[in-house]
Amino acid sequence: MTQTTHTDPRTLTPSQIESFGAELEAIRDKHMADLGERDARYIRSIIKAQRGLEVAGRGLLFFGFLPPAWLGGTAALAVSKILDNMEIGHNVMHGQYDWMRDPGLSSKGFEWDTACPGDQWRHSHNYMHHTHTNIHGKDRDIGYGILRMSEEQEWRPYYLGNPLYATLLATFFQYGVAFHDLETERIAAGETTWAEKKPILDGIIKKMRRQLAKDYVFFPLLAGPGAPFVLAGNATANLSRNLWSFMIIFCGHFPDGVEEFTEEECENETRGQWYYRQLLGSANLTGGKLFHIMSGNLSFQVEHHLFPDIPAHRYAEISVEVSEICARYGIPYNSGPLAKQFGSVVKKIFRLALPDRKPEPKAQRLSDPLEPERPAERGLIPA
């Protein structure tokens, strides 16, 4: 089920939105006050597993001439990179563990095993994306400056290549994320210049050089005659991580039923309205515990966007509380299995490659397909 509730959120009055916000704030306060040993133990056990898998994976790849060792090593390394980027890196850099005062788990100092430098990510993701989630013209995660992911982006013949660009982005996702902060589309539009972006580019190149040297020069060379096996294993692990993280991340904001917003709608937002926008602009994935860990708990994208700095392993329990609140207020809570959610994302990528068939009025376009009469305002602007 994509949508668990179908009550028209338009019926929410400004005061209802604020009391909805207050209930979410209470959840936040409760969990922030409860942070402790349990969270510390959790993140350390994940880190231990990740470091162990990485050492085991790289060790096995030295015997990559034996097919089972190559497969096992590559798989262990791929899982290690996925854990490092998603459950550890992404969450630590959100400041979820800053309260521990452990320099190794500090959002300011953490660096992850991917091409994108951590400090740039903290700006483009934590600030730009999380503050301006799904707002056109502000949230650059909509299409990553390459794809057309929304009707709001005007169709151009360039977008005929949408499925091709998406495939390329998925394949080289770590570089897509790394170059994200360069804002190449703004350079092309003349809004900024290469010279202005030079320090950012330098940072990316420096980080990428280290990453490439590790995976494609040093470890292969250490294997001597086994170099091709190590190289292939490392490349496959990086590719697996790229495809997996692309899939999970694109399921966060692009499946059917996820709402988009305009800058005007979000002017002078209250805290309650901000929560409301985060909720309508995100979608969850259903699955087992291991699936959630491997997705960095971004399978709880809704909870992550409501509470980006609460340790992500708590999202599962928080989701029970949030969906209960949503049901009470009649607010749609978007959740579904990976195949279904990603299927709808793929469909959207293909659909938006072509010009819009019949330009619909904004009110219709933004509405829930099951609620065709729903207007665009959604109670975001105080009546």
Next chain:
Amino acid sequence: MPAAQTAAPSRRRRGALRRQILSSSLLESLTTPHGVDRYLEILKPSYSLSDGRAEVLDVERRSVDTVTLTTRPNRRFAGFEAGQFVRVGVEINGVRETRCYSPASAAGRTDQVELTIKSHPGGKVSNYLREHAQPGMFFELSDADGDFHLPAERPERILLISAGSGITPVLAILRTLLAEGHAGPIGFLHYTPGADHHPYREELERIARENPNVALAVSYTREPADELGIEGHFSAAHLNALAPEHGEYETFACGPEPLLDAVRARWAGDGIEHRLHVESFTPPLLVAAPASGGTVRFADSGVEVSDDGNTLLEQAEAAGLNPEHGCRMGICRSCTCKVRAGVVRNALTGDVLEITDGEIQLCISSPAGDVELEL
């Protein structure tokens, strides 16, 4: 033993080689972006090339409110001068809490450090260690710091005065001198409420018995006088009983303010302050201040809070920041931070200062209006 003599250097060589390999640039390249330490510490928390850490080997609760930890620092620890303090970072309920403690063991040994910690009411770290410390525990250990220490050129006559947990740095001085075979006279005057509050009672008595150059007097302030007639708080009688020519001694005193005030007054009266070295060892009473109504801006973090009357260190922590800090009592200066502009109250003295581009200690400063910090 010739065998033992040759074994030690070769072990050292192996250790040096191991360290050289571990800190090589190739290994750094292979472990990027996390670095070698993040893999080593998985094996054992004290394995670290860049962070000082120590393992607790032994735990003794020798008095009613103290815990004595025998610890083994890792190789990153460079040792200490007798009398200095170290910053100890202990994880309590997932949060690293940092406090300053003076090692009580003799300086010169970097492989073993003894810490005696006295629990005091409301003391998060001291109570935690008193209740939960056990062998096998690890903690962060900083380099040693502080000006209160035995000078490199050892004075001939030394007088040590301490009260309560202030015994640890002066005991380190005593033990260091004895280990060096110091022949000059050493006086040791210690104040503690009772024998059950004295973690080093037996050891000090044994030292005094075995070393004719060591004169010991302990005043149990809540018990009757001993055979020397020592009772109550610091007085001229105590000084006369132990070191009548105290002007001839280099004196090291550590304890709560009232003791230090009395000692300072006496030494000042005798015109010999230059021979007195003191360290305050109990958290000073911070002058409580009402919220000023000002705004505290942590500029580097882009965080703003309205002043709640607490110290700037507490307000920064409450805002989710993690400023470096140590003693939380204005001694160690780990939390020194630059003020871009603002009005700040010194919580020890109550003095209000208007500061532009100046430095303050976060742990003993509270806002007296708007404050902008580089934090």
